Amino acid sequence: VLAAVVVVVVVVDVVVVVVVVAVVVAVVVVAVVEYSGSSSSSRVVVVVVVVVVVVVVVVVVVVVVLVAVVVVAVVVAKCCIVVVVEVVVVVEVEVVVVVVVVVVVVVVLAVVVVLVIIVLVEVVVVVVVVVVVVVVVVVVVVVVVVIIVVYADRTLYVIKF
Structure with a gap:
């Protein structure tokens, strides 16, 4: 049951x-496309504002997911009479996921901002850069998820035996 809960938690986080x-x-x-006719400074401001808003949204969403998962873990523990330690493990794994996710998102958005500012005039280049960044993010997230699942699995093994 616990392993399934951990996997669901990680999958939900990644999807979100x-x-x-x-x-x-x-x-x-x-x-960027909308403001391509405007001055460079106004386009930079637009991009920076958008990115800041996005970072805030991502952090809020991830925290909400974390709270939901903790609530679910507690409910599962009460219904199934699961050991409290197992709930703690789920919460620990979730916290690790949240931290990694927030760091990755912030870093990626920072990179996007820098690249957009550098190649602001070339909208086509911006689109290509964004696509590359998205691919990199997906790969990083998948790797992180695999690492966390393995870590969680080993932790559960240690606790149960």
């Missing part, structure tokens, strides 16, 4: 983050 990042990237691209 990927969706949010995709929306953010789309918004950034639209903002």
Whole structure:
């Protein structure tokens, strides 16, 4: 039961983050294209504002997911009379996921901002850069998820035996 809960938690986190990042990237691209006729400084301001808003949204979403998962873990523990330590493990894994996710999202958005500012005039280049960044993010998230699942599995093994 616990392993299943951990896997569901990780999958939900990844899906939420990927969706949010995709929306953010789309918004950034639209903002850049929309303001391509404006001065460079105003376009930079637009991109920076969009990215800041997105970072805040991502953090809020991830925290909400974390709270939901903790509540679910507690409910599962009460219903199934699971050992409290196992709930703690689920929460620990979730906290690790949250920290990694927030760090990755912030780093990626920072990179996107820098690249957008550097190649602001070339919208086509911006789109290519954004696509590359999204691919990199997905790969990083998958690797992180695999590492966390392995870590969680070993932790559960140690606790149960």
